[in-house]
Amino acid sequence: MINKKILFSLGFMGTFSLMPLGVISCVWHQNDDHLNITKESYKFYNLSSHHKIYSKSANLYFKENENIPYVSISEMINMLDGFLESSYISKLTSSFFNQKTYYWDNYKFTVNWKTNKMFVNNLGFFRFTKSSSTTDYSKHLKYISYNVHKTKDFKKTIEFNLEKYGLDILNYRDKLLIPLPVFNTLFCSQNYYNLYFNGENLYGAYFDLDDRTPNINKIKSGGFENKLQSLVDRKNTLGHLLWTLDHFYGLKDHKGISKFSDYLSDEDKNKILSTNPNSNNEAYAKLFYNKLNDLHTWMSMLSFYNDANTKVSSLNTMSSNSEQYRKILSKLIDLRKRRFYYGNVPPVRFVGNTAIISFDEFKTGTKNELAEPDAYKYDTYELMKYAMKEIKEYSMRNTPIKNIVVDLSLNGGGNVAAMYRALGFLTKKPIEDYDYNTLSKTISERKFRVDTDGNGRYNNLDGYPEYKWNVLVGKNTFSAANLFTAIAKYTNLARIIGQQSGGGECSVMPNVMADGTSYVISSNNASRILNGNDHYQSIESGIDPHKWMSYDDFYDDNKIWELVNN
Template sequence: MKNISKFIKIIKTLNFIPVLSVFAISSSCSNKINYNSSTDYENNQNFSDIDERDQVLNIIKKADFVKFDSEDINKIYDNFNYYTKGNASPYIKIKKSLQLFEKYWKIDKNSEPWVINILNKYDGPDITIDAINDEIIINKYDKNKTQEVNNYVEMFGDSIIINKKVCNFGYDKKIKTSEYGFKIISYENDILIPYYIFNTLFLSPNYINLYYDGTKYQLFEKIVNFDNKKFKNFFDCAFPGITPFKEIREDSYNSLKFLMNNYYGLNKYYEYTSWESILDKYRDAMLDINPDNYTGAYFNFFNSLNDLHSNIIIPSLFNYRIKYYQQSNKRKTYAKLDNQLKNRRSLILENSDQNTNFFGYLRNNLFISFDEFTQNMNVKGKDFELKNLFLSSILKLKNHKDVNNIIIDLSTNGGGDLSIMLWIAKLLSKDKEISFYNYNDLNESLIKSTLSESKFSTQYLSKDFIQAKNILKSKQVILLVSNNTFSAANLLTSIVKDYDLGLIIGAKTGGGMASIMPTVLADGTSVAISSNNLFLNKNRTQIEDGIEPDIKLPYDDFYDFRKMEQAINNFQKTK
């Protein structure tokens, strides 16, 4: 996959570090399942009591959606679960459920009762759900849609205009649901699919996920963890007294297979055509009803990917308290280098707590060091907005005319908020129009994204931003990078190299050019994967392998500014 002429939607977070943001919460266990009426989960439904016309059991249970709402923090949306023969997981109605997510999706008014076309309101593909043929179709880019549009990225009060232009329309990808153990059902002028498939298709790509606790659904945003007590409370209340059983294990295995075959973005990069044979190695353990066994199998599988963007976030709702500490070899290597570099840098900066975010002057260099693209960061024990740190340190160069080198240290930067990275790229752009490509591995479509440099675009930038941008034009920008320069930091390195915005010194970067997609398996296991949204450089070439520096520097010489300056001077003499 060295040169791909195909497409993608920009996802806001490009980072392997979990971030918590609760979209909805359950504040108490008052809605626990009745211990005497748990038939839906013990799998002793009477499957002979089925309406053959609709293929839906006459077991229909109310299971509302609870969604965070600015006006009513516990707003309830009516929903019903439907159960089908052979599946333990509930089905939900597509059209009714998508009414909650009109920000992202629109039902095509020309849809038939048994075939629904769902239109993507952003630059991702439309989706067709076909109950006649049991097919999910990820559509190629619609030629009737606008093929070029200006989007605005709002960051720190500045509006950066990104022009997006379709370069390749892709193809229609058809997914046969029979391969994943479920059917698509036309019912009551709507279509039913398992809730975990609904999640993967419509919510997870937008950083939203449904969790089902046995009585109701909760919506959570971004990547979840237990730093938030209210989220932990939701897990504490889930499926009381219920243990995993055969059918839920089968649904969970099939949900993982569906996810990897269709939404794992590095399939072509690693030349995977099907996950059937790979998952088969873990199948027996994943189907085991013992939580220790299936959770261990999940960890072993994800560790085998050796992918920093792909991991288990939280075990299933049935056993989330189980603690696993296995790490992939790549994560161990990353952690070891991260510790090594931060220890070395903390000695240079005389900061023993390894909080090595730094904005200041060292040996006539402006040295800017930060570990993540985030709005606020801690510097020497105090919280600051990244915008103020960046702009103020650059604007002070007016009083330090002897300082020519601006060293931006990305050596331990694992990525983060893509909007912030683009804000910095714009700051470094030297009035050049910067382009990269967004490739959608799902339907092989391609979009060109360009940071506009027109007079019109500068109207939306602050005075300080424009002034700092002009100062940088006359300075030597240097990126210090390592194998831990990952994800959004890798993309910034690619942009700087592609457009000759500065020198790159250090070691080859770590890649990570698929944005994260957090999602939920059928048993409530929270996972993250490298999604099908991939970033390519200006030449439409993959940069998953990382970026080679202009000047190679041994790790032992990192942060030794005398040696760094010598290496830079020697390089410039050869140019």
């Protein structure tokens, strides 16, 4: 993610004036003041070390006999300052059209409480976040250009129609209120942060809460644990789930899904509508694992209405895709254990004129981790620097290294910025990357350089194209590792050896249902490869190798040597 501090000035033609974020009072419009809505202040706990949020409480609003809270957009943006850059937002209120419009830079977001619709002219509106205080994800990366291309299906304005999903927008005493789960999806989930209301407190977490989160049982033992749900709350939960998947599930078109309300059977929808959490869990597991069968989609934590000790692992979460993935994973792990002591693969090893670099995740180290003498254990860029230093020293004492193999056979992905930095070691040329947004129907093109020697300069002294690069891949080469493979192959940076990679073209998006269920999906940002003139090829199904290799030989260094020297 690129975080930029953008200075801007705004002009507006007409009779309205631009005002700072706050409340502007108007009385000549439709409102919901007749509803019985209660306002409650709850303690807020920020569990993320990536952002410093100083707010200690949050206002939540409740309709009568409903447990799913509403929030004021303005109040929540201000409350989350530290994660969000609240100073970026300005607001214009129109009393004539029953709507409010929020602006920053050239982006605008309009919310109409009469039609229960929201409109945004660019999804970049939701990216006004502050940089992580612990991790510099853009370190050693220099972005040369960024362009957005419109496809034939380009949407000038993106509409979020809550009315279709039975969800409401309120104008209560001149406060614009939307359901907390909707606010969370738009402003938080897309930026790898999520809000959770457990009936007693509001929590904010980096990425998501899951069954392995420290003290998770204490959080799950809130006011909703083992409590009876209402049918209204279940309808809102189903509505929010369908709304999220229809707009943000990136493989919707790939899988031929028109609407998730049609994709789900009546039986499954009835189980989600059930007030029994066991029925809810069963339907969720069937949807995410058996039906979608997508390795970038999974459940992290069950709803707050379950017993706190009930875990996702108690459900049937084995899909056909994950079964194949785990079968090959088990085989390769066993082969590694036979080849290396307890499967501990060295960062770089040598056989004749060939070096093999191995790492199983693309990682960006925190500032503290990068200060450690063994920083390469926490950061992929530092590992590549370490490996290249070892390769040069080996070449001086032994047979000069001619070939380098990057072993991604068990690399399930990780941080994309770390993947970009690793790619930079293969070339002196700028690296090109393309994303297709399945919601806006746009292609984003990025070009960047990597400072591989860490001297702060981005020039032709960076990169090591003098070596013949190879990438060892298989079914477990997934997500960011799959993208590394695709870029290396289609821009001729390396020869791909092994077997077809595992795919996973979409970045992940962590989400929270209205009942507190944590789940992750393939997001609406899908990586593409430019293959021919303006043909942006999907990489969801994986990348075929130039040279095939049996899994049995993946860690036989002599077999690898024979293959790359052939």
